[in-house]
Amino acid sequence: MQWCCRPWLGVTVSEAQLDPRETSLSCHHHWVYAPPLPEEPNFPVYGLGPKFDGFRWLIIWQASPPLYSISLGHGRPEAGEWVSVQTIKKLPPSANRFGVTVGPTGLSDAVSSAIMRLSELSVSDRNRLTRMMNDEYSMIDLYPDRGVSALAGVWETEELLTDGVPRVCYSRRLEKAWAVVLELEEVAVAVTGPASTASLDLEIVDVRSSLASYA
Secondary structure, eight states, rough: SSSSEEEEEEEOOOOOSSSSSBEEEEEEEEEEEEOOOSSOOOOOEEEEEEEOSSSSSEEEOSSSSSOEEEEEEEEEEEEEEEEEEEEEOOOOOOOTTTOOOOOSSSHHHHHHHHHHHHHHHHBBBBHHHHHHHHHHHHHHHHOTTTTTGGTTTTBEEEEEEEEEEEEEEEEOOOEEEEHHHHHOEEEEEEEEGGGGGTTTTEEEEEEEGGGEEEE
């Protein structure tokens, strides 16, 4: 994949606000000039299954090596109809080549990403965004050694078809957004989207061998 323009889903801050504490936020897509992945992933990378025949694109990955997080987009971002699938490789704590400690990574990162996306899509000002994220985090007691059991009783238990097999996952559905997280042997996955895609019949599969199909 070459450098190219791709949709990026994120928060923008409106200008000309009289009170910076009340800056309004908008979560929608932008087109950004983005490079290709820095290296081939050595872990399963999940995207929507073959039933989805729409536009696919590479959203973002973490900047510093080793590569352990990749987000893939699906749908029509310009119409507000999209699904993001983020895969996070489970890693123990380690120092990268810059001497920065990375890890442990896994479910806690997937949940954090899901909470951020839920909050971005659900509120429209900076203070409420911060409060909502804090409230969501306070509802769970998520540590690497607890795994998905930390979500039980707070997020709903569902099943998500994963590589053709129903897997237990945990979902959070709000008025304007939804999120699903699950933990697999090598990776954790966060699937998120706006309310317009909440009723999709979701299936995720390992798309590592077909990443070239993501623009």
